[in-house]
Amino acid sequence: MNGPIGVVPGENTCPSVEMAGLDTLWLYVAGTICNLRCTHCFISCSPDNHSHGMMTLREVRTHLEEAARLGVREYYLTGGEPFMNRELLPILEATLRQGPVTVLTNGLFLDIKTCGILRTIADGSDYSLDLRVSLDGWGPEDHDAIRGPGTFVRCIEGIRNLADQRFIPVITVTEVAASVGGSEGRSRFLKRLGSLGLPRPRLKILPLWRIGAEATRLRGYEPWERLSRDAVTDEGLAALQCSTGRTVTTRGVYVCPILIDEPGGRMGETLGKTLRPFGLSYGACHTCYVSGVTCRT
Amino acid sequence: MNPAPSPSPLARAAFFGGVYSNYLALEAAIGDALRRGAQALFCLGDLGGFGPHPAKVPSLLRQHGVMVVQGNYEDSVGHDRDDCQCGYTDPRDNLFAQVAYDYTRANTPAEVKAWYRTLPATARLTMGGRRLLLCHGSPRRQNEFLWKSTSPVPFLERLLRDHAADVIVCTHTGLHWDRVLPSGGQVINVGALGRPANDGNTHVWYALLTVGTGGAGTAGLQVDFIPVAYDHERLARDMRQERLPEEFVETILTGWWTTCLEILPAREREAGRF
Numbered sequence: 001m002n003g004p005i006g007v008v009p010g011e012n013t014c015p016s017v018e019m020a021g022l023d024t025l026w027l028y029v030a031g032t033i034c035n036l037r038c039t040h041c042f043i044s045c046s047p048d049n050h051s052h053g054m055m056t057l058r059e060v061r062t063h064l065e066e067a068a069r070l071g072v073r074e075y076y077l078t079g080g081e082p083f084m085n086r087e088l089l090p091i092l093e094a095t096l097r098q099g100p101v102t103v104l105t106n107g108l109f110l111d112i113k114t115c116g117i118l119r120t121i122a123d124g125s126d127y128s129l130d131l132r133v134s135l136d137g138w139g140p141e142d143h144d145a146i147r148g149p150g151t152f153v154r155c156i157e158g159i160r161n162l163a164d165q166r167f168i169p170v171i172t173v174t175e176v177a178a179s180v181g182g183s184e185g186r187s188r189f190l191k192r193l194g195s196l197g198l199p200r201p202r203l204k205i206l207p208l209w210r211i212g213a214e215a216t217r218l219r220g221y222e223p224w225e226r227l228s229r230d231a232v233t234d235e236g237l238a239a240l241q242c243s244t245g246r247t248v249t250t251r252g253v254y255v256c257p258i259l260i261d262e263p264g265g266r267m268g269e270t271l272g273k274t275l276r277p278f279g280l281s282y283g284a285c286h287t288c289y290v291s292g293v294t295c296r297t
Numbered sequence: 298m299n300p301a302p303s304p305s306p307l308a309r310a311a312f313f314g315g316v317y318s319n320y321l322a323l324e325a326a327i328g329d330a331l332r333r334g335a336q337a338l339f340c341l342g343d344l345g346g347f348g349p350h351p352a353k354v355p356s357l358l359r360q361h362g363v364m365v366v367q368g369n370y371e372d373s374v375g376h377d378r379d380d381c382q383c384g385y386t387d388p389r390d391n392l393f394a395q396v397a398y399d400y401t402r403a404n405t406p407a408e409v410k411a412w413y414r415t416l417p418a419t420a421r422l423t424m425g426g427r428r429l430l431l432c433h434g435s436p437r438r439q440n441e442f443l444w445k446s447t448s449p450v451p452f453l454e455r456l457l458r459d460h461a462a463d464v465i466v467c468t469h470t471g472l473h474w475d476r477v478l479p480s481g482g483q484v485i486n487v488g489a490l491g492r493p494a495n496d497g498n499t500h501v502w503y504a505l506l507t508v509g510t511g512g513a514g515t516a517g518l519q520v521d522f523i524p525v526a527y528d529h530e531r532l533a534r535d536m537r538q539e540r541l542p543e544e545f546v547e548t549i550l551t552g553w554w555t556t557c558l559e560i561l562p563a564r565e566r567e568a569g570r571f
Contacts, residue, residue: 021459068451069451070455071454072449073447073448073452099449100563122563126445127446128446128562130563166567200558200559202559
């Protein structure tokens, strides 16, 4: 059930981003399959959402071969929850042989044994391995309301296990609660991480993309939340990750990790056929441009 | 001896990375490179920032005929821009970067700023029949960070292909490394003279390239990274007199980076103390 390729609503009026060269490749190794059912998920991942499937090691190798030919600089393994993929560790090893990797996770599979294996894999590569753990607030009151009871404490446990293995994880916090912008919860959280052996954690604040589950939790995009040609600059467009990145799922190659459920976000079957301009006609494009966010670490 | 590039083929040349106003290290490195027989000296930019008395480094470079490629610092200071364009993304990194930049900009003479504006963003030369491309960050962006752990082989091959070079010589990260590629190409990050390499040692580094002795079975240039000891305690005294942040002084005295850490990739960050 592949969608049409490159059919972009409003393409004649929206700005278009040039493809400067493929630096970043996102691999949806777990598709839309996740152990959680977060109420704000922009692609509505859940244990039973198989709209994008698990990627096999063999499929990953095919993508890596093409990525090498195109000179890709960095890789991101995501989903869904990547650790739900039983081949994740060999996938990680294969990818890390080719370049630096960031694995995005909700942190719930980061037990002591797994973190030990991750350390061994990291030490066996010339390239950097980053673990990026996602939170939805500075404490359980916000996080668990989105992700389910007890998930905050388990996530912190995973972060501690990473710290015990000398990882300095990147911790992303979604602007899902007003408290994320405040300093009180943040400083309490930082103190807590300091006590776990992470005195200087790497934090990344992410905006909400009002699509998928989030569109029904609070609201979707308003008609005015679209980019117009006169509201953008060349510099601003060049900073967007879609100018240097592409995303692969089991259903094809997409412009970015956010638009994998938008038919127009699908650009082709192979990476080499998707290195062309893309029309920024979606509300999510407005969020990326206005907030200046990039999904990259 | 005139170390400027001569019409005769270059057999040995020295390449200095970010100097960050560390005039004492630069002085020591120039002397060391000439003693080792370098026929030409090159500096890949970021002459200011971090250290004291920013007029001293450009003066030394011109006095010794060092060929200079423009770094983001020279672009910013030369054009009196508001920030250094270092490319940091973390607030703490940016805070310290701004302190260093404001000091450097305020203490750089107008005549030096004018010179900065004339510097080339890239330069090309030939050594041993190989086409070298000199740049500050990367050939495609002045402030791009080419770290060893995030610059994989296919990506570097692409840079060489796209920019018609056999060897890329760069700096900007402050950490030295080199990679010989399957194609025979080479990428060399010469490190920095401005501050130590985040390894607990107080010396700094430059790169010496020599033709005809390509080791390890390669036909490439031999790359020697040279540690340079200098009077780092004197530099620390200068920095304190100029009221530069104690965090900067600590790095000079201990060899561990205390600022601009967040930009480090995981591998390089894990190797440091902080």
